[in-house]
Amino acid sequence: MRSLAGDVIRHAYSQRDEGKLHKRLYNAICSSILDGSLRPAARMPPSRDLAQELELSRNTVLRVYEQLQAEGYISTRTNSGTFVTDSVLDNLDAGPEKRAPLAAETQYGSLSRRGLELLDHASASARQWGPFLPGVPDVVNFPHRILKKFYDRQTRQARPEHLTYDTAGGAAGLKSALADYLRSARGVRCSPDQILITEGIHQALDLVTRSLCNPGDSAWIEEPGYWGIKNILRMNAVNFCTQPVDEQGMIAGEPRSPAPRLIFVTPSHQYPLGSVMSLSRRKALLALARETRSWIVEDDYDSEFRFAGQPIPSLQGLEENSPVIYTGTFSKTLYPALRLGYVVLPLPLAAPLKTMHSELYRGGHLQMQGALADFISEGYYAAHIRKMRQLYARRRQALVTLILNQLGSGYLGQYNSNAGLHLILQLPDSADDVALAQRANGEGLLVRPLSRYYSGEDKTRGLLLGFAHIDEHLLEPSFNRLATLIKNMSADIIAPVRNNQTGRE
Ligand SMILES: Cc1ncc(COP(=O)(O)O)c(C=O)c1O
Structure with a gap:
């Protein structure tokens, strides 16, 4: 009997003529699952039907199904049949070696090498809500009515400059409210004109990497560390060198030649292990960055949520004119889909990166930024x-x-x-x-x-x-x-x- 999944597999199978039959079928099914043509929970065609349709022996199909089952792509439910595993995308997160890079390469042959590498390391899960998913705040208890009140006020007072392209790196009101907040809550030394509003830390890291690194430069990242930064570095052809982490945070290595252009750290709450960078390590890292003329990129992603003791102040604020680019986000304090974060730049970088931000991203969402500024200024954020x-x-x-x-x-x-x-x-x-x-x-x-x-x-x-x-x-x-x-x-x-x-x- 013909089925939708059977049609998808037949089409993918007909596109390949390489290798042995079972390998060809395996690659066809894998790539259909990976590119979403076969959705999680889709029913697989019975092996007998598929064998008939593709003019293969049933044993070949059974062998491929067995292999796919062992690798977690498909699963069998007693008396119901065989299905693409519900959690197949999460499983792939957990084990990218189970992807079929060769299949992906053939399929996406026209993509750049960097693009292919990124696809090979893509790790954002299709499921962004569920028990124990790390990094998600309680979005259910968010005071939507209050934020909406401020947003409505913005739309009632809509001005043309809030409805056209933003070239200033974000709404002035939000930068000013943030500067006050960051000075008092995070000990960041800044004025509003050092701040750019970004679509989250992720975009801030991309902007900083693109504007400060040349292809072939090197950057330090923590081991273990935030997966997102690795993909950004890959896309920008920057080599990364991992630095281990212990209970005092990142252990900076010897700055070999070439010195790192950028040093990415999560000093207030190391991601993902959770240690806090000690004062002596902070001082040593600042000294090293000054010596090697590197920029430290401080990722302060969830440090508002410290449950005992005093808040840990930012690394950026430890010294006057520190060589630190500070990044923060509303993804954890409010909710991720807001896609709003910020970067605080050292004075010499503020003007050029503002222009690059405008050239690369063409800012917007100014009314929401205005609403958020009021939300902060009137005390609701705190x-x-x-x-x-x-x-x-x-x-x-x-x-x-x-x-x-x-x-x-x-x-x-x-x-x-x-x-x-x-x-x-x-x-x-x-x-x-x-x-x-x-x-x-x-x-x-x-x-x-x-x-x-x-x-x-x-x-x-x-x-x-x-x-x-x-x-x-x-x-x-x-x-x-x-x-x-x-x-x-x-x-x-x-x-x-x-x-x-x-x-x-
Ligand atoms: C350590 C770390 N940095 C940065 C980010 C990205 O944050 P944003 O949503 O602001 O892009 C995350 C997201 O979970 C994170 O865990």
Whole structure:
């Protein structure tokens, strides 16, 4: 019987004439899943039908189905048939080596080498909401009515300059409100004309890389670190050199020749391990950057959410005229789809990067920026952060208690500071955190494997657990499912952790 999925596979199969038949069929199905022509949960054609349609032996089709099943692309449901795995995109996040780079290359033959490399490392998940997804704030409790009130006011007073292209790097009102906020809440030394409004930190990192690096330059990044920066560096043909992280933050290496043009760090809350950069490391890094004439790029992505002790002030503010480009975002304090963040530039960079920002991105959303400026100036921003901080502190504590009670202190990550929107569930070195995450993702628990945040071979195993967005009454049942999965894992995936060895909570 003909089916939609069968048509898709037949078409992809007919486009290839390379290699053995089973390889050709495997590549055809893989690429159809990867490019979305075969959607998650789509029913696969029965092997007999597909064999008939493609004039292949049924054994060839069965062999390919078996291979795809073993790799997590498809799964069989008893008495129902074979389906593209629901969580196939998440599984791919967890194990990019399971992608078919050769298939992608043939298919996207006309893309640039950099574009192909980016595709090969693409890692944003199709699922951006669900239990334990790291980095997501509670978007449900957002005071939409208040922000809407300010937005309506902006639209009532609409002026032509708010409805045309922005060449000033963002609305003046928002830059001014942010300068006040950043000075008092984050200890950032700045004036409004040093600030550019961007579509999140991600765009700020791209702007900074494009404007300050030449192809072939080198940059330092933390190991483990934020995956997004690696893709930006790849796209800009900048070589990256990883620097390890411990409980005091990044351990800066010897600035070999060539010195890094940019040094990317998350000093207030190392991503993803969670340590806080010590004062001596901060001072040493500033001195190193001055000596090598490098720029430090400070990523202050979620430091508003510190649940105990004093807030950690920014690295940028530690010294007058520091060689630091500071970046921040509303993605964690408000919500990611707002796509608003900011960069605070050292004075010599402010004017040229403002022009580059305008040339590259053509700013907009000025009415929303105006509304946000009022939201901040009238105290609602600080109040929302205060309220969320209390809520997240409760949720974090509830998660820590669940981990301690159900698994033991050995499972609490080594450097988890009392901050941020996620914590690390530590696993033994022998554990396959990618396989564990795949199984959890398959059950709708959107944990991420820690080892995927490393570039080198030396990896710590664990799971990133986002907790800020999970309602308390859903946290326990979700965690119970995860704990059961961990306890039931076969010995090859996880060996027992010795408690009280690594936990610091
Ligand atoms: C460490 C880190 N930096 C930057 C970002 C990107 O933030 P934005 O949404 O502002 O682009 C993220 C997103 O999760 C992050 O985890």
